[in-house]
Amino acid sequence: MRxxxxxxxxxxxxxxxxxxxxxxxGQHDLPGRLIxxxxxxxxxxxxxxxxxxxxxxxxxxxxxxxxxxxEAIYTLLI
Amino acid sequence: MIYLDNAATTVKKPPAVxxxxxxxxxCMGSANRAAHDISLSASRIVYEAxxxxxxxxxxxAERVVFTANATEALNIAxxxxxxxxDHALTTDWEHNSVLRPLxxxxxxSQVGLSFAPADSAGSIDYADFERFLQPDTRAIICTHAxxxxxxxxxxxxxxxxxxxxxxxxxxxxxxxxxxxxxxxKRFGIDxxxxxxxxxxxxxxxxxxxxxxxxxDIAPWKVGGTGMDTFNxxxxxxxxxxxxxxxxxxxxxxxxxxxxxxxxxTGMQAIRMKEQALADRFYQGIKDLPQVTCxxxxxxxxxxxxxxxxxxxxxxxxxxxxxxxxxxxxRPGGHCAPRLHEALGTKQQGAVRFSFSWFNTAxxxxxxxxxxxxxxxx
Ligand SMILES: Cc1ncc(COP(=O)(O)O)c(C=O)c1O
Numbered sequence: 013m014r015x016x017x018x019x020x021x022x023x024x025x026x027x028x029x030x031x032x033x034x035x036x037x038g039q040h041d042l043p044g045r046l047i048x049x050x051x052x053x054x055x056x057x058x059x060x061x062x063x064x065x066x067x068x069x070x071x072x073x074x075x076x077x078x079x080x081x082x083e084a085i086y087t088l089l090i
Numbered sequence: 091m092i093y094l095d096n097a098a099t100t101v102k103k104p105p106a107v108x109x110x111x112x113x114x115x116x117c118m119g120s121a122n123r124a125a126h127d128i129s130l131s132a133s134r135i136v137y138e139a140x141x142x143x144x145x146x147x148x149x150x151a152e153r154v155v156f157t158a159n160a161t162e163a164l165n166i167a168x169x170x171x172x173x174x175x176d177h178a179l180t181t182d183w184e185h186n187s188v189l190r191p192l193x194x195x196x197x198x199s200q201v202g203l204s205f206a207p208a209d210s211a212g213s214i215d216y217a218d219f220e221r222f223l224q225p226d227t228r229a230i231i232c233t234h235a236x237x238x239x240x241x242x243x244x245x246x247x248x249x250x251x252x253x254x255x256x257x258x259x260x261x262x263x264x265x266x267x268x269x270x271x272x273x274x275k276r277f278g279i280d281x282x283x284x285x286x287x288x289x290x291x292x293x294x295x296x297x298x299x300x301x302x303x304x305x306d307i308a309p310w311k312v313g314g315t316g317m318d319t320f321n322x323x324x325x326x327x328x329x330x331x332x333x334x335x336x337x338x339x340x341x342x343x344x345x346x347x348x349x350x351x352x353x354x355t356g357m358q359a360i361r362m363k364e365q366a367l368a369d370r371f372y373q374g375i376k377d378l379p380q381v382t383c384x385x386x387x388x389x390x391x392x393x394x395x396x397x398x399x400x401x402x403x404x405x406x407x408x409x410x411x412x413x414x415x416x417x418x419x420r421p422g423g424h425c426a427p428r429l430h431e432a433l434g435t436k437q438q439g440a441v442r443f444s445f446s447w448f449n450t451a452x453x454x455x456x457x458x459x460x461x462x463x464x465x466x467x
Contacts, residue, residue, distance in 0.1 A: 026327045027122035027316050028152050031137035048125040057317035059125045059133075081152075 018065040021086040022075075023049060023056030029081040030059040036080055043067060050090050055083055062090070092417045092453045097237050097265060097394050097444035099287045099294060103348065110347035111293055114340040121339045122316040122330070132339040139346035140329070146349065147282055147300040148273045155329040156337050159297040160264040160285035161187040166332055167260050167281045167299055168192060168231065170307030176228035177202035179257075181214055182428040183236040183243075188262055189428070192231070202226070208432035212239050212385050219251055229258040234272070235265040238426040238433075238440065239385030240368070240394030242266070249278025258305065264288060265392050268352050269361040280305045291352065291447070292345030295338045307332060360447045364393035367445040367454045371395050374458030378465040384433055384440060393445040396424075399465050404439035407464060411441070415460040419443055 022044075024030040034046055044063030049056040063071060068087060075082040093101050114135065119128035121136040136156070144151040157163045168191040172178055180192060182205050195201035204222040206214050219230065230252050235242045245261060252259035260281040263272055267282075268290035274282055282300040286292035301307060312324040313334035325331055352360060372395050375381050380400040385391065399407055408421035422439040423430055430436045443457060 025317075026152070026325070026330050027133060028137065028140070028329055029327075031122075031133050032151065034134070035137065035141075046125050046130060058123075058319075 016089045019088055019090050020044075020063045020065055020068040020071055021050065021053060021088050021090075022061040022063070022071055023053060023083045023086070024060065025081060025083045026057050027059055029083075030057060030061070033061055033080055033082070037061065042070070050088060052088055052090075053086055091412075092415075092449075092456055094443045094445065094449065094453070094457060095418045095420045096446035096449070097288065097392075097442060098420055100289070100291050100446045100448075102446065102448035103291055103293070103344075104351040106347040106351060107292060107344045111340055111344040114343035118339055118343065121337050121342075123336075135343045135346060136337060136339055139342045139349065142346060142349040142353070143284075143298065143300060146267070146272065148275045149282075149300045149302060152328050153301040153303065154298060155301065155332040156296060156298045156342060158295055158338065159287070160262060160283050161297075163283035163285075163297050163299045164188055164260075164262060165191050166310060167283055167307060168195065168229075169310045170332075171229055171258055171260070171281075172199070172201050173228075174200040175226065177204065177224045177226045178229050178231060179204050179206065179219065179222050179227055180231045181206040181233070181243075182208035182432050183212075183214065183233050183238075183241070183426070184231075184428065185233065185237055185262065185264070186425040186427065187264075188231055188233065205428065206232075208429055210432060210434060212236070212241060212429060212433055214243075216244070216247055219248055223251075223255060223257070227255070227257050229260055231260040231262070233262040233265070234270065235392035235394070236385070236426065236429060237265050237394070238396055238424045238429050238442065240265075240392040240396075240444075241385045242270075242389070242391055245272075245277040245279065252280075253278045265394070268348075269357060269364060269392075271357065274300060274302055281307070286341065286345040286348070289446075290345060290348055292348040293341045296341035296345050299332070301328065309334070311335070355447070363447055364445045364449075365391070367449050367451065368393035368395055368443075370451065371443055371445070371454050371457055374455070375461045375465075378462055380465050381461065384435070394442060395444075396440040396442045397461070398435065398438055398440055399461070401438065404435075404441045407441045410464060411457075411460055415456065417457055417460055
């Protein structure tokens with residue numbers, strides 16, 4: 013098993029919201045990728061965005077801006 | 091064969107549509123179900139197609155819902171908004187995919203139903219939309235273009251009426267999506283139903299609804315959505331709320347390529363060519379002896395020309411066109427019973443010629459010559 017790292021996890025209510033986020037991330041060079049929601053997170057639609065922990069601030073600001081449908085943001089060792 | 095039955099389905103597709111479906115069939119997983127690349131590749135293509143349709147119809151991407159065809163979309167729309175005690179206003183131009191769901195609701199669910207009537211020329215007076223409204227009218231449901239005559243409604247006019255009375259406006263755009271601008275906001279459309287395999291030039295098996303913001307549709311089909319697994323109820327968020335079951339992502343991939351083709355070629359260029367071919371045909375046959383054409387040719391119209399020759403059964407003419415001239419047309423009732431009744435063609439039916447981007451002037455001239463021969467022989 014690879015070593016665990018601290019990550020920022022963005023969850024979405026629907027898979028369509030997850031796809032919208034991935035599309036936005038691609039357009040704005042946001043690091044990260046879609047992964048299955050880790051079992052430690054009980055929310056989410058099954059797919060979440062996993063980014064390096066350094067991105068937590070930027071992702072938090074994105075959620076606060078409320079232009080993308082983000083359900084919640086978590087910090088997890090995965 | 092010269093194919094002039096494009097109002098039923100367009101047979102000739104842009105090559106990119108075929109390539110896209112083939113590529114999807116070789117590598118695509120189930121959309122919105124997992125985070126591995128094979129599933130995500132499907133999710134991405136589905137999401138992209140939603141975005142392209144949202145741009146075409148001026149709505150939010152998550153409010154584009156995929157279905158199997160317009161019939162399913164119309165069933166979802168009509169059953170999802172009308173409740174017992176509601177009244178609905180529709181028209182004599184409608185296809186059975188609008189009429190039968192409404193007749194069933196009228197029969198089984200105490201939904202009141204009125205029709206803006208067509209006269210013997212097939213015309214509908216806009217004043218009748220207002221005349222038949224009731225205090226409990228919940229929705230106006232109408233086609234953009236008649237699939238029998240090609241005549242079109244001015245959607246902005248009906249949408250305006252619906253808005254001022256706070257009534258939902260549901261449009262069947264089966265014959266016009268892809269060739270006519272359909273800006274939901276501009277026309278005041280609350281729910282637009284489309285099918286992918288006609289003027290949108292995509293494969294069969296994909297259609298959908300575009301839903302305006304603030305409009306809610308109760309799901310009539312519930313099941314797996316790839317999310318909220320332990321919830322006993324259907325998720326409320328769009329589009330998943332109305333998309334239970336695995337999507338036809340292979341078909342959606344084809345539709346997505348067709349949308350690119352329409353975008354790159356230009357909707358206006360496509361429409362003008364199709365209308366020019368239909369008009370060329372109409373001008374070539376309208377004055378022939380015994381030929382009766384149906385509809386109003388003085389206004390903007392969908393590229394459809396329906397006709398009869400004398401009192402000969404439309405099926406006989408259509409069979410002769412196929413057998414002797416290699417021309418494919420559609421005779422009979424075209425799933426448009428009320429308009430045939432208004433036109434007086436219930437028994438005879440009508441022979442429908444419908445044109446696509448891929449038809450040519452030579453094909454159109456061959457159809458004119460065939461009708462000339464049959465009308466004068
Ligand atoms: C006006 C109109 N509405 C609805 C439909 C139904 O389309 P589909 O068979 O793709 O559901 C058609 C197609 O025949 C049509 O012409």
